[in-house]
Amino acid sequence: MSYRMMQVLAASLLLALSTALMAAPEVGQPAPDFTLTDTQGNEHSLSDFRGQTVILEWTNHDCPFVIKHYQPGNMQDQQRLARNEHDAVWLSIISSRPGTQGHVSPEEADELTASRDAYPTAVLIDESGDVGRAYDARVTPHMYIIDAEGILRYMGGIDSNPSRNPEDIPDATQYVVVALEQMAAGEEIAEAVTRPYGCSVHY
Amino acid sequence: MMRSLFAALILLPLMAWAAPEYGTVERDHIRAELVAETAAIEPGQSFRAGLRLEPDENWHTYWINPGDSGLPTQLDWDLPDGVVAGEIEWAWPEALQMGHLVNYGYKDEHLLPVQIDTPDTLEPGDTLTLVVDAAWLVCEEICIPGDAKLALDIDVVAGNGPRASEHADLFADTLGRVPERVEWTTRFNTDGGSLSVQVVPENVGLDRDWSFFAINENLVEHAEAPSVLAEDGQVLISQPLSAYFSRAPEQLDFVLVDHDGARAWRLSAEPGELLSAGMLAEGSTPGWALALILALAGGVLLNLMPCVFPVLSIKAMSLVSGAGHDQRAHGLAYTAGVLVSFAVLAGVLLALRAGGEAVGWGFQLQSAWFVALLVYILFALGLSLSGLFDFGTRLMGIGQGLTEKGGSKGSFFTGVLACVVASPCTAPFMGAALGAAVFMPWPLAMTVFLALGLGLALPMLVLSFSPALARRLPRPGPWMDTFKQAMAFPLYLAVVWLLWVLARQTDPTGLAMVLSGMVALAFVLWLAGRESRSESLVVARHAAVGLSLIFVVSTLFSADHFGGGEGATVENAHWENYSAETLAEWRDDPERAVLVNMTADWCITCLVNERVALNTPAVRDTMAEHDVVYLKGDWTRRDPDITEYLSKYDRNGVPLYVLYPRNGDDPRVLPQVLTPQLVIQALERS
Numbered sequence: 052m053s054y055r056m057m058q059v060l061a062a063s064l065l066l067a068l069s070t071a072l073m074a075a076p077e078v079g080q081p082a083p084d085f086t087l088t089d090t091q092g093n094e095h096s097l098s099d100f101r102g103q104t105v106i107l108e109w110t111n112h113d114c115p116f117v118i119k120h121y122q123p124g125n126m127q128d129q130q131r132l133a134r135n136e137h138d139a140v141w142l143s144i145i146s147s148r149p150g151t152q153g154h155v156s157p158e159e160a161d162e163l164t165a166s167r168d169a170y171p172t173a174v175l176i177d178e179s180g181d182v183g184r185a186y187d188a189r190v191t192p193h194m195y196i197i198d199a200e201g202i203l204r205y206m207g208g209i210d211s212n213p214s215r216n217p218e219d220i221p222d223a224t225q226y227v228v229v230a231l232e233q234m235a236a237g238e239e240i241a242e243a244v245t246r247p248y249g250c251s252v253h254y
Numbered sequence: 255m256m257r258s259l260f261a262a263l264i265l266l267p268l269m270a271w272a273a274p275e276y277g278t279v280e281r282d283h284i285r286a287e288l289v290a291e292t293a294a295i296e297p298g299q300s301f302r303a304g305l306r307l308e309p310d311e312n313w314h315t316y317w318i319n320p321g322d323s324g325l326p327t328q329l330d331w332d333l334p335d336g337v338v339a340g341e342i343e344w345a346w347p348e349a350l351q352m353g354h355l356v357n358y359g360y361k362d363e364h365l366l367p368v369q370i371d372t373p374d375t376l377e378p379g380d381t382l383t384l385v386v387d388a389a390w391l392v393c394e395e396i397c398i399p400g401d402a403k404l405a406l407d408i409d410v411v412a413g414n415g416p417r418a419s420e421h422a423d424l425f426a427d428t429l430g431r432v433p434e435r436v437e438w439t440t441r442f443n444t445d446g447g448s449l450s451v452q453v454v455p456e457n458v459g460l461d462r463d464w465s466f467f468a469i470n471e472n473l474v475e476h477a478e479a480p481s482v483l484a485e486d487g488q489v490l491i492s493q494p495l496s497a498y499f500s501r502a503p504e505q506l507d508f509v510l511v512d513h514d515g516a517r518a519w520r521l522s523a524e525p526g527e528l529l530s531a532g533m534l535a536e537g538s539t540p541g542w543a544l545a546l547i548l549a550l551a552g553g554v555l556l557n558l559m560p561c562v563f564p565v566l567s568i569k570a571m572s573l574v575s576g577a578g579h580d581q582r583a584h585g586l587a588y589t590a591g592v593l594v595s596f597a598v599l600a601g602v603l604l605a606l607r608a609g610g611e612a613v614g615w616g617f618q619l620q621s622a623w624f625v626a627l628l629v630y631i632l633f634a635l636g637l638s639l640s641g642l643f644d645f646g647t648r649l650m651g652i653g654q655g656l657t658e659k660g661g662s663k664g665s666f667f668t669g670v671l672a673c674v675v676a677s678p679c680t681a682p683f684m685g686a687a688l689g690a691a692v693f694m695p696w697p698l699a700m701t702v703f704l705a706l707g708l709g710l711a712l713p714m715l716v717l718s719f720s721p722a723l724a725r726r727l728p729r730p731g732p733w734m735d736t737f738k739q740a741m742a743f744p745l746y747l748a749v750v751w752l753l754w755v756l757a758r759q760t761d762p763t764g765l766a767m768v769l770s771g772m773v774a775l776a777f778v779l780w781l782a783g784r785e786s787r788s789e790s791l792v793v794a795r796h797a798a799v800g801l802s803l804i805f806v807v808s809t810l811f812s813a814d815h816f817g818g819g820e821g822a823t824v825e826n827a828h829w830e831n832y833s834a835e836t837l838a839e840w841r842d843d844p845e846r847a848v849l850v851n852m853t854a855d856w857c858i859t860c861l862v863n864e865r866v867a868l869n870t871p872a873v874r875d876t877m878a879e880h881d882v883v884y885l886k887g888d889w890t891r892r893d894p895d896i897t898e899y900l901s902k903y904d905r906n907g908v909p910l911y912v913l914y915p916r917n918g919d920d921p922r923v924l925p926q927v928l929t930p931q932l933v934i935q936a937l938e939r940s
Contacts (some may be wrong), residue, residue: 052395095255100749113396114396114397115391115397115398115399151395151396152396152500187497189322189323189355190322206498207498210670213325214325215265215325215391215399241811242500244497244499244500245472245498245500246471246472246498246499246566248323248325249323249391250323250357250396251322251323251352251393253353253359253395253396254353254354
């Protein structure tokens with residue numbers, strides 16, 4: 052084995068060990084707790100919502116994949132369904148570093164919510180990216196569902212069609228909607244981990 | 255910005271109606287053009303066209319598997335009737351680091367070539383117009399979707415071959431980087447949190463600068479570069495599974511790049527157990543035809559094994575002295591006996607395999623009672639040859655029954671006996687080759703096992719069909735008695751070997767039971783072989799024979815019953831035996847890392863891994879140097895503790911190698927195929 056290969060191997064082992072420390076949260080395990088300030092200046096902790104289902108949506112309003120789901124109203128429909136039918140809490144989280152695409156001031160975020168007719172419980176700003184990293188949020192949109200006991204039940208994509216074409220939304224499986232229905236029916240979530248697709252989160 | 259994007263999305267369906275554009279079009283951060291390698295074609299000629307993309311500096315588009323984010327470029331052709339476009343032939347990509355994510359794509363000018371087939375009905379003088387709707391995502395930090403409806407005219411001409419276009423060089427350069435589809439031996443598995451892939455390249459040197467790209471999405475953690483290791487005639491790739499991995503795909507498609515040779519290959523791997531480096535190096539994954547020949551030759555060789563030769567040589571002697579005309583019938587009956595027994599054994603093995611059991615050839619030796627039975631059979635045969643009693647006349651009617659009135663039934667059972675006594679020898683000598691057969695589809699695997707049986711039967715079959723050859727054998731005479739008696743000793747040695755195997759499977763009490771069973775067996779045979787002098791003695795003798803036989807049979811099962819002991823303690827071993835308590839104890843010691851090896855004597859991969867990696871001086875020294883505790887769990891006999899441990903790592907079989915770092919971090923599962931370097935690197939980082 053050549054010296055170069057040994058280097059590659061050593062580097063990958065090291066990487067494997069180091070990334071094990073900041074690995075993605077696991078479905079079936081308690082979701083990492085966090086405290087963030089929303090656009091109104093109120094602090095929210097995940098633990099405040101014990102007893103309710105919580106949905107986390109990583110977002111970046113300029114990302115074409117986020118636009119794909121906001122422009123035809125798919126994301127807003129899911130927000131209404133989750134909050135009105137399932138008594139869930141919907142938190143939209145923005146982890147874009149200041150100066151990068153998707154980063155907004157609280158006022159701009161509220162303006163976006165109004166103009167897009169969005170319906171989140173709160174929009175949380177995570178400028179440091181700490182919460183995004185704790186959840187290993189990779190793309191926008193990246194979705195998580197946490198149950199009333201604080202256990203992570205779903206993580207992954209918004210739907211099953213990794214494209215930027217809004218016309219294929221009706222043909223896709225809307226994973227969050229399906230998962231919420233299965234949780235309400237007391238069933239196992241059939242697809243609890245799916246491929247998140249979209250734009251990279253700009254940490 | 256946002257408004258313009260909304261506008262673009264709303265306009266998207268309208269743009270499909272727009273007129274296609276010729277030449278290079280300018281879009282946000284990228285230029286696009288539909289190009290062809292030739293300026294003109296003949297009717298019926300196939301050629302390549304493609305999308306040429308030229309992103310701004312530091313911007314990129316995506317490969318077929320975009321990695322952690324992004325989307326591959328899509329082409330939707332609008333072609334005249336009879337003209338057909340193929341799939342995009344993707345050149346191998348670049349791994350693009352984006353923060354803690356990795357994407358696969360292309361920077362700078364690049365081409366997505368596609369083969370275009372045209373019909374003979376084209377007329378010289380026509381113009382062929384190609385139209386394509388291209389959609390891409392071009393990204394730097396941010397991503398901008400783009401699309402264009404592009405067109406290209408190509409002249410249809412008669413004769414004189416193709417005419418290179420101004421883009422011919424770009425096509426040649428790109429096609430040189432399109433992986434060639436090959437069907438090399440390759441397997442993958444997703445056990446233990448990593449994708450492991452094994453490839454045996456053909457006609458390519460191994461000492462290359464390799465890289466690996468999985469085509470399946472959502473399979474590996476792209477941010478963790480794959481480790482690629484070339485050794486012993488194969489390339490081993492290992493890459494951690496994606497956090498979003500849910501189930502193993504039915505097929506893995508991947509690209510292997512040799513950067514030194516600037517070449518690449520595209521392969522499809524089936525899931526399967528990886529074969530050890532040593533086994534591959536020994537060429538034990540031969541094609542089916544070669545496996546057949548090797549098995550046949552191995553079968554012939556088996557005739558010379560110490561457990562088989564004595565039995566068969568006596569049989570051959572009796573064949574020579576037998577009546578001429580029914581020799582062939584005996585030869586055929588014997589062959590049938592061997593083949594039927596091998597078919598049954600192979601059938602059981604393959605059925606267990608199909609049922610997901612982690613068994614290999616030699617699995618029958620896993621049961622202590624079966625080993626004990628073999629001990630008794632070989633011991634009885636040995637005693638018979640020593641002259642304690644006459645096997646042929648008194649008991650069973652098997653063995654050398656030809657000279658008696660045994661008939662072809664007797665020969666059939668001699669065949670069965672040959673298979674039974676051969677089986678302890680097949681395990682150690684033929685294990686690797688037969689192990690390979692187990693991975694073949696079952697009809698092929700069965701033919702390999704039958705070839706082995708045919709090889710075993712062949713010498714006797716040839717003898718029975720060739721009186722000329724049989725006449726060459728020494729004539730029977732008084733020397734045969736001496737020969738017979740001498741032949742008993744190899745059998746006794748085979749018995750010793752089996753008792754050694756048994757000692758590893760049972761405890762001293764179980765072993766003592768089997769040994770006393772052997773004494774009882776000798777007693778029975780001695781008694782049964784004696785002429786009686788009085789009526790009352792006959793009754794007593796029958797009673798004694800019956801009681802002793804019951805004892806012999808009961809010891810068979812006691813061997814199994816008493817089992818589950820300490821396992822072997824080997825002098826100078828550099829490991830300790832695994833137990834959950836020992837592991838917990840050492841885990842509490844912050845100074846010591848712990849390596850757990852779950853193995854079994856019948857697991858060939860395990861044994862090869864130990865031989866080529868774990869037991870090598872280099873690895874032993876590294877363990878000593880780093881104070882690594884090496885725990886070995888032996889699953890040779892089913893052990894509920896080990897089964898439970900395996901299930902914690904989602905395994906139902908061995909081998910399993912787990913390394914617990916000294917700082918109490920999460921354990922790391924090593925690949926199923928070990929090399930010394932791999933183990934040493936892992937140990938040094940524990």
